[in-house]
Amino acid sequence: MKFNELLNRFFIWRAAHVKEHHFLLVICFLVGILTALAAFALKSAIHFFQVFLTNNFSQETMNFSYLLFPIVGILIAGLYVRYVVKDDISHGVTKILYAISQRKSRIKPHNTYTSLIASSITIGFGGSVGAEAPIVLTGSAIGSNLGSFFRLEQRSLMILVGCGAAGAIAGIFKAPIAGILFVIEVLLLDLTMSSILPLLVTAVTATTVSYILNGMEAMFAFSQVEPFTLDRIPFVILLGIVCGFLSLYVVRSMTWCEGKFAKLPPWKRFLLGGSILGVLIFFFPPLYGEGYNTINTLLAGGDLFQSLTSESLFYNIESRWTIVTFLVLVILFKVFATSATNGGGGTGGVFAPTLFLGCIAGFVFSYTLNQLGYTTYLPQENFALMGMAGVMTGVMHAPLTGTFLIAELTGGYDLFLPLMIVSLVSYGTILIFEKHSIYAKRLAKRGELITHHKDKAVLTFLKIEDLLEKDIPTVTPEMTLGEMVKVISTSSRNIFPVVNKENVLMGLVMMNDIRNIMFRPELYDRFTVQKFMVGAPAQININSNMEEVMDTFENTKAWNLPVVDNQGVYQGVLSQSSVFNSYREVLVDTYSDITE
Numbered sequence: 054m055k056f057n058e059l060l061n062r063f064f065i066w067r068a069a070h071v072k073e074h075h076f077l078l079v080i081c082f083l084v085g086i087l088t089a090l091a092a093f094a095l096k097s098a099i100h101f102f103q104v105f106l107t108n109n110f111s112q113e114t115m116n117f118s119y120l121l122f123p124i125v126g127i128l129i130a131g132l133y134v135r136y137v138v139k140d141d142i143s144h145g146v147t148k149i150l151y152a153i154s155q156r157k158s159r160i161k162p163h164n165t166y167t168s169l170i171a172s173s174i175t176i177g178f179g180g181s182v183g184a185e186a187p188i189v190l191t192g193s194a195i196g197s198n199l200g201s202f203f204r205l206e207q208r209s210l211m212i213l214v215g216c217g218a219a220g221a222i223a224g225i226f227k228a229p230i231a232g233i234l235f236v237i238e239v240l241l242l243d244l245t246m247s248s249i250l251p252l253l254v255t256a257v258t259a260t261t262v263s264y265i266l267n268g269m270e271a272m273f274a275f276s277q278v279e280p281f282t283l284d285r286i287p288f289v290i291l292l293g294i295v296c297g298f299l300s301l302y303v304v305r306s307m308t309w310c311e312g313k314f315a316k317l318p319p320w321k322r323f324l325l326g327g328s329i330l331g332v333l334i335f336f337f338p339p340l341y342g343e344g345y346n347t348i349n350t351l352l353a354g355g356d357l358f359q360s361l362t363s364e365s366l367f368y369n370i371e372s373r374w375t376i377v378t379f380l381v382l383v384i385l386f387k388v389f390a391t392s393a394t395n396g397g398g399g400t401g402g403v404f405a406p407t408l409f410l411g412c413i414a415g416f417v418f419s420y421t422l423n424q425l426g427y428t429t430y431l432p433q434e435n436f437a438l439m440g441m442a443g444v445m446t447g448v449m450h451a452p453l454t455g456t457f458l459i460a461e462l463t464g465g466y467d468l469f470l471p472l473m474i475v476s477l478v479s480y481g482t483i484l485i486f487e488k489h490s491i492y493a494k495r496l497a498k499r500g501e502l503i504t505h506h507k508d509k510a511v512l513t514f515l516k517i518e519d520l521l522e523k524d525i526p527t528v529t530p531e532m533t534l535g536e537m538v539k540v541i542s543t544s545s546r547n548i549f550p551v552v553n554k555e556n557v558l559m560g561l562v563m564m565n566d567i568r569n570i571m572f573r574p575e576l577y578d579r580f581t582v583q584k585f586m587v588g589a590p591a592q593i594n595i596n597s598n599m600e601e602v603m604d605t606f607e608n609t610k611a612w613n614l615p616v617v618d619n620q621g622v623y624q625g626v627l628s629q630s631s632v633f634n635s636y637r638e639v640l641v642d643t644y645s646d647i648t649e
Contacts, residue, residue: 142164181387292418
């Protein structure tokens with residue numbers, strides 16, 4: 054018996070005997086296993102490349118190979134993406150946001166492995182980015198394609214996309230709670246009874262498999278030297294403000310750099326990005342790769358942090374401010390190293406860079422205050438940990454994810470209160486200047502971002518093209534009243550767009566405005582449309598998002614409005630009734646739980 058026939062029999066049996074929401078949990082379990090295996094494969098590949106390339110590096114002198122390896126890495130990754138993948142696999146989290154916001158929930162099959170290959174080469178050779186965005190895209194692609202293979206419903210596919218992302222975060226960080234919160238806060242998937250259990254199954258499964266493969270230790274070795282005391286709360290709040298402004302610097306700088314790289318042709322992007330990356334890593338070796346070694350060094354305590362200046366121009370410069378100056382420069386240039394990596398053709402995310410920047414910022418903040426001696430001693434390891442939560446929260450607009458991820462990454466659960474304070478203050482600070490996370494800015498500008506505000510979320514699902522009424526008769530300014538009456542007699546509508554020979558909208562004829570003359574035949578040849586047509590209360594651009602459309606309806610109090618393109622060419626009429634009807638259908642379809 055052929056495989057396809059067996060598969061069809063299985064689908065028939067499953068439809069008859071297993072309910073959709075029960076079978077969904079089985080698929081979520083498989084997604085958890087596969088995402089954890091994918092995370093393990095990615096981390097192993099990155100580690101292999103890094104050890105192979107840097108094993109013989111000198112720890113005391115500058116290594117000129119730093120000028121070459123990162124460039125080679127983004128060149129290989131860029132060629133792989135351009136000539137093998139032949140698709141854009143950058144901005145993985147934004148792609149998932151778009152898939153969810155458009156209710157497509159279908160991610161291309163090649164995304165289950167292409168991001169792993171490209172990012173492992175990029176980061177393994179020294180690219181200054183993180184592996185988390187590629188693994189999140191990989192996990193979501195696994196969930197989407199596994200659900201499609203087993204022919205699950207659309208709503209189940211949306212949940213599986215989120216489950217794949219949760220499994221990826223849980224698998225790579227051994228952080229199940231953070232994986233779930235990431236999906237809720239960053240991917241904006243609503244927490245309902247139909248989604249919470251699948252997310253839990255996937256996250257717990259992925260974490261368990263990760264423990265089996267990597268051991269039970271936390272990702273970062275951290276031991277709390279001193280317990281948190283309430284008298285340090287003012288300094289924790291101040292650190293939160295610092296992290297908020299640092300997050301703003303990260304978001305604005307990366308957005309600016311991304312725009313500059315996007316204007317260049319591919320080879321110029323590679324040459325510019327590779328040159329910037331190689332030079333920055335040569336002078337500041339901590340920028341090499343994800344930066345997790347630097348994080349471990351700062352969290353380890355003692356005088357180990359002094360080793361960070363090795364292999365750099367700052368080596369052997371004996372001054373207590375040397376490390377501060379060096380690390381501040383690393384913070385400033387990390388943004389450009391990350392942007393150069395992605396802009397030059399590499400593949401990676403900003404997840405790890407936010408942890409890296411936050412850890413350094415927290416350490417520099419506490420170390421500086423300790424050196425100045427104006428305060429009681431601030432544990433530098435604890436504040437480095439808080440800084441990680443603060444910057445990650447600010448960049449991603451995810452205070453709960455930032456708090457729980459750092460606690461799960463390090464086992465620093467005793468610092469929950471200061472972690473939450475830093476996260477909330479950082480989030481509140483950046484929210485004054487940036488309404489959306491670094492992932493959501495691109496979609497928000499186009500009005501394609503789903504939010505937790507259900508009215509606005511449903512509106513993102515509606516498209517003008519799908520609601521446009523194109524069967525309404527149009528008239529010209531030269532037509533007589535008699536000809537106008539004939540058009541009215543063949544239509545059931547009371548609004549008629551007036552267009553010229555180029556089909557550019559000139560105005561509207563409202564039947565109520567001519568009701569007093571339309572039954573007087575003696576006037577049929579005396580009046581033309583141009584005399585009794587009126588201007589439209591407003592025109593809707595075909596490229597507007599639905600939130601703008603509803604604002605226009607609200608401001609004009611109109612029930613029907615004409616739609617035009619950028620040149621003013623008439624496209625059709627949009628009515629509030631069609632919008633409301635579609636709104637109700639989408640609301641029921643999107644937010645009702647999967648039936649039992």
